[in-house]
Amino acid sequence: MAANCLHSELEDADMATRFTRLGAWGLWLAGAAWLLPQAHAEQFTIRYETGAAGAQTTSATFSTVGVETFESVSTGSGKTYTTDFGTGGAISATYQNLQVNNADKYGGANGSGHYAVTFSNTGYEINFGGSGVNYFGFWLSALDANNYVTFYRAGQKLLDFTPADLLAMVNGQSAYYGNPNAPFKGQNAGEPYAFVNFFNEGGYFDRIVFRQAGGGGYESDNHTVGFWQTQGTGAVVSSIQVTAVPEPGLAVLFGLGSVVALSAARRRRGA
Numbered sequence: 001m002a003a004n005c006l007h008s009e010l011e012d013a014d015m016a017t018r019f020t021r022l023g024a025w026g027l028w029l030a031g032a033a034w035l036l037p038q039a040h041a042e043q044f045t046i047r048y049e050t051g052a053a054g055a056q057t058t059s060a061t062f063s064t065v066g067v068e069t070f071e072s073v074s075t076g077s078g079k080t081y082t083t084d085f086g087t088g089g090a091i092s093a094t095y096q097n098l099q100v101n102n103a104d105k106y107g108g109a110n111g112s113g114h115y116a117v118t119f120s121n122t123g124y125e126i127n128f129g130g131s132g133v134n135y136f137g138f139w140l141s142a143l144d145a146n147n148y149v150t151f152y153r154a155g156q157k158l159l160d161f162t163p164a165d166l167l168a169m170v171n172g173q174s175a176y177y178g179n180p181n182a183p184f185k186g187q188n189a190g191e192p193y194a195f196v197n198f199f200n201e202g203g204y205f206d207r208i209v210f211r212q213a214g215g216g217g218y219e220s221d222n223h224t225v226g227f228w229q230t231q232g233t234g235a236v237v238s239s240i241q242v243t244a245v246p247e248p249g250l251a252v253l254f255g256l257g258s259v260v261a262l263s264a265a266r267r268r269r270g271a
């Protein structure tokens, strides 16, 4: 009787171990499934500030936000520049191949200081540390049809924003045309000036590329980054559903990681 009891207790203990193992495997598989590459749809909403024509800052609100004004960057081209956007280190990024100019009729918030520009299709890029941010906004000055800005996450292109929609929206609104700032006020009257906001509503981005796909330049200032709470008072330019699919390289890496983890688990079980 006592022996039977002992046997039964041993069996119970064995069953409990098995269940624990099953549970652990279940958790592991769930974790692996979560890590495996999956297409993930998310929405970008793009707004331009309408509160006052000539607005050079955002009306959105944030849990964390910072602004790069380029005032501490010397003028010149081909620059690598790391900044925390004045966030005290909460958000940081490195600009590569950046050109910075003195304010002129094409750019420079408030008509003074420095601004960012590119004249090439290679352009310049901003690489964020960590998992990136879900908001980017900037004062887009002297907007032209060749201004392209592209958002990426983990090497995957999320959004290639062409200026056609924004140009169409401000077309005919004379308040947006020409430099709004003294001492260049009214100059370059054939091109609009507007503050543009990009809100990712379903995820983050960690790389932004500015490029000029033809003649002219892509001028901008007051690069604003952060984690948004409300989208402010701007008008919607477009709301675009994007699909992020991890790179094949990453998928292979995840797959390889799973195989390695499986063999390690098998070895541990066999030992």
Ligand SMILES: [Ca+2]
Pocket: 069, 070, 071, 108, 109, 112, 113, 114, 115, 221, 222
């Ligand atoms: Ca500036």
Ligand SMILES: [Ca+2]
Pocket: 141, 142, 143, 144, 147, 216, 217, 218, 219
């Ligand atoms: Ca331009």
